[in-house]
Amino acid sequence: MSFTEQAYEILEAAESAAAKGLSCSEWTVLVTQDGAIRMFADSDWPLDSLAGEHGARAAYRVSDRQGTLRVEARSGLRTCRMESTTQNRVARLLLGR
Secondary structure, X not given: OOHHHHHHHHHHHHHHHHHOOOOXXXXXXXXXXXXXXXXXXXXXXXXXHHHHHOOEEEEEEEEEEOOEEEEXXXXXOEEEEXXXXXXXXXXXXXXXX
């Protein structure tokens, strides 16, 4: 699976959790050189620093800011950011709340 495909799948998982009413605290997923997955909740480290400290080949940070889900991803010199607005956020915007 490619770097961007993994970012997309992580975003889909966050969307699924949000659709079920689960709140999404900030969490980070690291994929190590041997393919192991390490997860951290509410890390205050910059994504590239955390990835470097743990020897990760890819790092993904998920956050929810007022109904906008975001995945920031890094792998070597490649970066990407994907965002999705939750259904609750869209409803609030439409209702002017």
